[in-house]
Amino acid sequence: MTPETVKEEIYAMGKKAKQAAHRLSILSEAQKNEILCSMAVELRAKTAEIIAENLKDLEAAEEKGLSDAMVDRLRLDEARVDAIAAGIEKVATLPDPVGNVLDKWTRPNGIEIEQVRVPIGVIGIIYESRPNVTSDAAVLCLKSGNATILRGGSEAIHSNRIIAQALQEGGAKAGLPEGAIQLIPFTDRASVNVMAGMDEYLDLIIPRGGTALINAVVTAARMPVIKHYNGICHAYVDSEADIAMAVEVVDNTKTQKPSVCNAMETLLVHESVAEVFIPQIADEWLKHEVEIRGDEATQEILGGRIEVATEEDWTTEYLDYVVSVKVVKSLDEAIAHINEYSSQHSEVIITENKANAERFLNELDSACVFHNASTRFSDGEEFGFGAEIGISTDKLHARGPMGLKELTSYQYRIRGNGQVR
């Protein structure tokens, strides 16, 4: 394939997607649900084929020497295929946001203005590894009336292809417009660049993956991008914290699932409670063998049992049983530290002092700010969205957990009886 052929092929997909998007935008909720259910049926019917194709990806992964964790993320078995199908059925039960009236008012001249949710159009999803994203992303976009162009990673290409095919075939049986869900057959970086330049067809790109991938998309993209970046999340234990609650919540933010973006990476402790709180949380963390990297004050309290936190630690997303700890003199210092080092994902304050809590919530420029609850609740499911396409670390359009509503735009519909200016 020459670069020109690749470009031509991707542009042809873009054109098809744009046409499909118009048809999708006027499908009723019932029609979309019927399509979704038919996709789930087809996916289950293709279980054996999917597992056979997935095996090719697993063999390639082992040849390449991918880690066990990576191989496990790729693996599909009967239960996992069933879970993907169940996920589609669940999306069918979620309320359709398209057509919702967000606002409505009448002007003195009598024109009625209505702000109505409409689909975004064509959404490009660029992702790595997990083949379930092929289905999860496509069906959320479909339910919100959008066409998708999917571009998965090379590690999962066989799995992604067969899953996309199942969605297309199952969907077609229930009236899915052709071109509504398409998978780019190329997995090289050049295909990402072609997508990023295709602003006449793509209304939005959502990159889900590592920093290098996201950076490449941001640099090349001519259309809006909603990044799902990393989470350098903070917990702050205030001078007026309930210490028992602080131990339980802070431990949960770190150890309940350290590999995810809403897990805590840096703990800040007010100096007045540091000597009481830090030994207790350190004991708790011994159970999980959490590596503690502390500033000088923390080291003194823990008697040199720990590593030294360097400047680099404050900017690192460990995604592991590692935590950096700093003792601060005040709420102001905590807020300043977080506003400087946070990736603006999720932060929590533990305190019984409402005024301190409100200052923390009000003065932090992060997507989710918590008072006395674990940052692990920064999640579409936990928010009650029913499903999520991811967690936006951007500030425009959608911020924090993104569900179906966040996959829509709006349109003004204005009704008059002959008004002119």
Added chain:
Amino acid sequence: MTPETVKEEIYAMGKKAKQAAHRLSILSEAQKNEILCSMAVELRAKTAEIIAENLKDLEAAEEKGLSDAMVDRLRLDEARVDAIAAGIEKVATLPDPVGNVLDKWTRPNGIEIEQVRVPIGVIGIIYESRPNVTSDAAVLCLKSGNATILRGGSEAIHSNRIIAQALQEGGAKAGLPEGAIQLIPFTDRASVNVMAGMDEYLDLIIPRGGTALINAVVTAARMPVIKHYNGICHAYVDSEADIAMAVEVVDNTKTQKPSVCNAMETLLVHESVAEVFIPQIADEWLKHEVEIRGDEATQEILGGRIEVATEEDWTTEYLDYVVSVKVVKSLDEAIAHINEYSSQHSEVIITENKANAERFLNELDSACVFHNASTRFSDGEEFGFGAEIGISTDKLHARGPMGLKELTSYQYRIRGNGQVR
């Protein structure tokens, strides 16, 4: 100035703006209004200086041989300076969107989730000609809690500088944080590229200007861009239109102010009313010497009095007393034409048939879709927003007229009593 010095200087402004943005985000509505009123006072006090600086721009414009229309857009006199100051005072009377609760719910585990409007942060505004934009854009951003970095065109540099200075000095007297409003002293394209790459400090760029400028920003930008592009707006006169209303509304969309983006460029007429309607609107347009470019059917009806519309006409924003006219066989053909050629700004259907109207509103993918009212109402003032930063032709974050609300993002504030996952 070497390119490195320019970059250093702009980045230093970016850093300052980011610091100011934090302070702005927690100012009360009363504090912001006090700052705005103090700016208006200072601007009026500097009227003579502003007019003197403006004279330098006007002289340069005449030397360069700019058109009378261009020179008039640049000109500031006492009345215009007063109008700018009055505009600031008006923004002070508008409700502050920051802190508004957009949504609120409690989860089964007891955590309370609140979605609250917060400022976006630092907004870059890139614009051309009109010096009043310096004030209009800066004060709307300020009222919504954002810092601004302004980059105006070379034609208005003297005027822009003195206006920005008046805003800064007037604001400082009432507690405006330093760095909240800054004007880039460079007017070359390189400075635009530096801004476009500065995503660590700029949360959003709004380019207002010609296609070349907007294209340059879109290509280079690493942060979100909200484009204020052109308006290829359509009017469709349906088979069941009230012909008298159609003449009045269609005339208004074209001739009330043809130089603006919400003016109509292409008229589509259902064939069943073409022979009645087209001669009437053509007579109306004779008064304004509107140049009509028609398809074959239109030419036949008007007896060859008109120019021929070519493919290029359907994609042209005339911004002038020129219109393209096409006779269509059906509502479907009208919708298909608009979805193909429109810039998705504003479109209107004239009809007494409600079902046709609703299909038109529902099936068009444009920011503003009208039934029996002029497209000229696509405007922040006409919508009742009190003021507008412009009209977004993008679909993400803000679409159509943008007021104060559209200059905000949101944040989730979650309150619990020790919940963990």
